[in-house]
Amino acid sequence: MSLVQYLVGFMLKHGGCTERDIERLSKIGLCVHPVTLHRKLKEWQHILDTCVIEARDSWSNGAHTTYQIIGDNWDKDLLPSYRTSDRRTMSLHLFNIYAILDRVTFAPENFERFHDQIDVATFIPSEEEQNQLSKELCFIISTSIIENHPQMNRVLKQAYPKHLEHQFSTFAGQKTTQYPLGLRDCNEIKTQDVIQLLKDLSKRYVPCKDDSIVEPVFFGGDRLTDERIQSAQEAMKNADTPLERLEGFVSKIEDFNRLMNFLEAIHKLTYNTQSGPDRCTVYYFRNVLNMRNVKGKVCNSFRAYKMLYYVILDAVCLLMFLTIMNVETIEEQLPLPENFAELTDSETVAWIDSVSLKILRKWFFEGKDDVFKDLREVISNPNHPDNYWISNLQADGRLKCHYCENTYKFSNTLQYHEKKIHNVTIEKSKPKEKKEDKDEVYDYILMLFRLTVLLKNLDSGIDMGDGERVVRSAKYELPIYNQTNKVKYMIGSIHLTALTSGILPQHQRDRLVANRFVNVQGGKNNNISLDEYLEMLNRDSKVVATGHQTKESILQNSKDYPHLVDIKNHFEDINGIRKRKGFHHLPSYRSDVLKVLTDLTEQGVLKQTSDRKLQCKVLNPNRDVFSSAYKGLGTLIHRHRPYTPFRRLRDPHV
Structure with a gap:
């Protein structure tokens, strides 16, 4: 059979064409017979994880070829051909798994852990980490100014770098290698299913030598996957060997879901549909810009919400830049340094970064070197009322009474003892009194600026493959999650x-x-997070699965889906078919930024005015958003701080 006939058959199979129709077309020579298609796809099934098995064997023998596994739920509703009382829509829950070869490999020097117990202050950004954050935010603000200010765009667009160099920049541009491991009959909500899944994967993909684990494999996913793997390990903790205890995997949370949930937390603090009459709020700008796709939950309209917040961020950065440069409008000529045209590229870059640093110092750090100082002092202070019940935590995990020698296993028992025996009542710390004459609009804009620029820092860190920046961002997200009860x-x-x-x-x-x-x-x-990549693959495989309407047929043919998707992609490349562009490539982005800038300028949002209020009482603008996030944070860190990579479940005593 010719290549064209095979390609036509594969395209029909990809599109969900029935086998009977493919057979009809094969009779007139347009494509191959469906049995021939099945035979060819079956020949390819065994090669899906061949390279992963080879990598596992070389890893077991001491080579530095390492990989990780990424998994996510694969949900699909199967509609009956005709509906009766016993033939209803069936909700199918499977699990899709891919293996990703590591671009950057490291030789194992030793397997000793550095710390058995991590200090509470480690979970809050240090002053050194905030200095590093300043450099990263300078890059973001400078890029925003250059992209949206016409004069800066003309003189600096070619000179300013598009990539912020980091430790792994040399690897960031390399293509990664990934292998599909197929769909598994596993509902990740059920711990028993996850245990069986991990047992099967341990036998096949965990590098072992002499029946002992050489090194655990990272297993990535969203927060639910991370939690279920730990629950499965907890359920098997009494098994005899590390492999039976499922310690061949270390679960980890991936970054796309972190990005989405960080935006949800920001949305919770800054977005409310009752704030339409308040100029310069996010919902007001949503209406002004007619972004009708910004609606409902953030998880259902993530890119639309993200675009709205980025438009406002760019406008705020422009306004701050104009304020620093003592210029009223964007059309006015900027007072550039003398002999600016004669400066080298590195000197012009240093100049715009110095301006961005002034913006950060004035409106992000507000003249402080450490904006997390107050928060760190609260959670590290055992005498603070919020930390009272865990201040006497002993080395053996028991809690000692503050007035006698009794120790207790649970904090609730300690509270009952001190209240009953010693008449101790600890009052909850009261929030600071609100100033009656404070400028709520100014506070709101600064809070919005701080949170959104941190969101964009995480987003750009993912794009540039900067793992250190992405991991460090978790410390900035933590207080916001605590404040929004996520x-x-x-x-x-x-x-x-x-x-x-x-x-x-x-x-x-x-x-x-x-x-x-x-x-x-x-x-x-052009990097993307692992879980976002898997979401894209899930979407593609669900398109291919439209031709199968039972759980058994989907599982039976699931190893064909990656091949059919690859053939479709190659076919599009051969024919020069362009992929459809999403709505996020908006030609009106810059004009939207200018609209927002005009409103911000008219309202004078960066000029503090006493007693300027928002009409919406649901919003509670607080520009010192980090210092006010201390409530219960120390206890939660103590409760959920892990001591081992496996079974990272909460400490029930705290």
């Missing part, structure tokens, strides 16, 4: 910080940080 992702931030701060050996920690991304097309700024 407990699951607060736990995820604590675990991610712990994994990179001492409970993993150094080479495993470096692997975790450096290999958090997939790069399909090459280029230093």
Whole structure:
């Protein structure tokens, strides 16, 4: 049979064409027979994970070829051909798995962990980390100014770098290699299913030598996957060997879901549909810009919400730049330094970065060197009322009474004892009194600026493959998750910080940080997070699965889906078919920024005016958003701080 006939058959199969129709077309020579298609696809099934098995064997024998596994739920509703009382829509829950070869490999020097117990202050950004943040935010603000200010665009667009150099920049542009491992009959909500899945994967993909684990494999996913793997390990903790205890995998949270949930937390603090009459609020700008796709939950319109916040951020950065330069409008000529045209590229870059640093110092740090100082002091102070019940935590994990020698296993028991025996009542710390004459609009804009620029820092870190920046971002997200009661992702931030701060050996920690991304097309700024890549693959495989309407047929043919998707992609490349562009390539982006800038300028949002209020009482603008996030944070860190890479479940005593 000719190649064209095979390609036509594969395209029909990809599109969900029935086998009977493919057979009809094969009779007139347009394509191959469906049996021939099945035979060819079956020949290819065994090669799906051949390279992964080879990598596992070489890893077991001491080579530095390492990989990680990424998994996510694969949900699909199967509609009956005709509906009756016993033939209803069936909700199918499977699990899709891919293996990703590590771009950056590290030789194992030793397997000793650095710290058995991590200090509470480690989970809050240090002053040194904030200095590093300043450099990263300078790059973001400078890029924003250059992209949206006409004069800066003309003189600096070619000179300013598109990529912020980091430790792994040399690897960021390399394409990654990934292999599909197929769909598994596993509902990740059920711990028993996850246990069976991990047992099967351990036998096949965990590098072992003499029945002992050479090194655990990272297993990435969203927060639910991370949590279920730990629950499965907890359920098997009494097994005899590490392999039976499922310690061949170290679960980790991936970055796309972190990005989405961080935006949800920001949305919770800054967005409300009752704030339409208040000029310069996010919902007001949503209406002004007619972004009708910004609606409902953030998880259902993530890119639309993200675009709205980025438009406002760019406008705020422009306004701050104009204020620093003492210019009223964007049309006015900027007072550039003397002999600016004669400066070298590096000197012009240094100049715009110095202006961005002034913006940060004035409106992000507000003249402070450490904006997390107050928060760090509260959670590190055992005498603070919020930390009273865990201040006497003993080395054996028991809690000692403050007035006698009794020790207790649970904090609730200690509270009952001190209240009953010693008449102790600890009053909750009261929030600071609100100033009656404060400028709520100014506070709102600064809070919005701080949170959104941190979101963009995480987003650009993913694009550039900067693992250190992405991991460090978890420390900035933690107080915001605590303030917005996003407990699951607060736990995820604590675990991610712990994994990179001492409970993993150094080479495993470096692997975790450096290999958090997939790069399909090459280029230093074209990285995507592992879970986002898997979401894209899930979407493609569901298109192919439309021809199968039972669970058995989907599982039976699931190993054909990656081949059919690859053939479709190659066919599009051969024919020069362009992929459809998403709505995020908006030609009106710059004009939207200018509209927002005009409103911000008219309202004078960067000029503090006493007693300027927002009409919407639901919003509670607080520009010192980090210092006010201390409530219960110390206890939660103590409760969820892990001591081992496996079974990272909460401490029930705290």
